[in-house]
Amino acid sequence: MRRMRTILFALLAGILVLPSFLTTTSANDSKQKEATSEKEGEIASKDEVVYATLSATGERQEIYVVNTLEVKREGKVVDYGSYSSLKNLTDLANLEQMDQRVHFTASEGKFYYQGNMNEEPLPWEIAISYFLDGKKITPEELAGKDGHVEIQINTSANEKVNPVFYENYLLQISLPLDSSIFTAIKAPSGMIANAGKNKQVTFTVMPEKAEELVVEADVVDFELAGIDITGVPSSISIDLPDVDEMTGEMKTLADAIADVNKGVAELNNGVSQLNSGVGDLRAGSVQYKNGITDLDQASSALVNGSKDIEKALETMSHSLGNAEGIDVSGIGQLAEGLTTIANGLGETTEGLATLKQNYKHAYRALDQAMTAIPSYDMTDEQLEALKKSNANQEVVGKLIETYIAARTAKATYTEVKQGFDAVDATLQNVIGALTEMRNHLATMAKGLASSEEDMDGFAQLQQGISALSASYKAFHSGIVDYTDGVSQLSSSYEGLHDGIVELSGGTEDLEKGVSELHDGTNKLHESTSDLPNQMTTEIDQMISTYDKSDFDAVSFVSAENEKVNSVQFVLKTESIKSEESEKPSEPVEEKKGFWARLIDLFK
Incomplete structure (x- = not known):
């Protein structure tokens, strides 16, 4: 215990001396800082x-x-x-x-x-x-x-x-x-x-x-x-990445876009030619429609004229067959009448020949145009896939409308084509029959004029008129059938012509749409032709933004x-x-420091 007190007194003495030591040290530090404070620091x-x-x-x-x-x-x-x-x-x-x-x-x-x-x-x-x-x-x-x-x-x-x-x-x-x-x-x-x-x-x-x-x-x-x-x-610092592979892919993309633009340009030319051809088809169809309509409208006059000829021949045949001791002084007038009829039939024959020639040209143009329309069918799945594609939907819609109109026109044409084919042959038969009849009438008129005094010739006239009257009945029946066919053909062609008009409108819209599409692909091609360099420039600009x-x-x-x-x-x-x-936690007992514990020793 005494030893402990000795140690404590020694410690206390040291503490009493310490303030003077610190005072001396502090004074020295102050002098040093005062000297330092006089200088300008940097x-x-x-x-x-x-x-x-x-x-x-x-x-x-x-x-x-x-x-x-x-x-x-x-x-x-x-x-x-x-x-x-x-x-x-x-x-x-x-x-x-x-x-x-x-x-x-x-x-x-x-x-x-x-x-x-x-x-x-x-x-x-x-x-x-x-x-x-x-x-x-x-x-x-x-x-x-x-x-x-x-x-x-x-x-x-x-x-x-x-x-x-x-x-x-x-x-x-x-x-x-x-x-x-x-x-x-x-x-x-x-x-x-x-x-x-x-x-x-x-x-x-x-x-x-x-x-x-x-x-x-x-x-x-x-x-x-x-x-x-x-x-x-x-x-x-951001380094430029290696973009060679990426620019290579962009070059491939730019080349593909150029190919697409080239293909659309060819499509544009093809559609333009198609629209031009369909325009010609429409013009030819208008001519054909007008011609067949005129022919149909003239059919009644042709039937009525033929009916008059039939009745005239029948009357002549009946009159000549019952004539006894007839006065042949009027045979000259009869010959003149037959000549007039023959000449009328000749004019009719020439008109029908001209109609036949015009019809042949119009029908050839129509047939070529209709044959040129593709005959393949697109399924509903294909049409739906086309609608869902990335292609311009306005152009796609016009393509589908044109496709439907073209298929309708081709189907209608196929149904009435047999009637078109029959018109040329029927006209040829009618022309042949009229020509033969005109020749018979002309021969008869000539024979009557040369044998006005000859009764034997009159007997031959009776037989010829009788035979002509009998054969003309069949011919007239053919004329009626022919005009009925022309009437049906004219009515049927109205629908076909409407289809051609719709097809023409569709190809016009299609040409406009494809032309707009070509303008778009052309602009896309122009904007992407230098795509690799553009991409490199954009990357440089983007990096410079964050570098x-x-x-x-x-x-x-x-x-x-x-x-x-x-x-x-x-x-x-x-x-x-x-x-x-x-919520505050429970207070923790504060730990005592060195001096507090030292003082406790003296308590």
């Missing part, structure tokens, strides 16, 4: 780290800056900034602020001090919203809730701050999510990684970009630690600060906790 570089706390919804709460100065030469130093308060983090030297200038004395090496700022805005506007089961909710109300949570983080430029930070800094936003609380986590534009037993969701916002970032999850008893937001210069390797840092606190090496931003939102988790 700063080699400066770093700024801007710390800010945000509310759970993103409003700024507190902000302070930790300044790190590399002092090249010891002495009096001036730094710039508008601070509400200062704190020396290096030694016990005083910091003085006058007119946004911070004065202090520093030795060589690193010097740290903290400056608190009240009203200074941050370079980014940050707004955080919370939704529970689709309904917006405040952070306080969300704490401790269960359900499906969506967190929206919106970032944009703060127009009140030097835009250099928004234009050259990228933001990294991290949300630490407790796996016991958050499940089924989704972050479409973020990266989800494991962080121990928890999950870490990280977003990157590129310079000059306003973003809306979304995190979704199912939660039980919602709590969220603070969201970490870091702003750093996007000073990473900030030549960025020179500027001070956040004052534009007067020079030799700024780096400026970083470290932001954190306040956490969201339920009331139970915020």
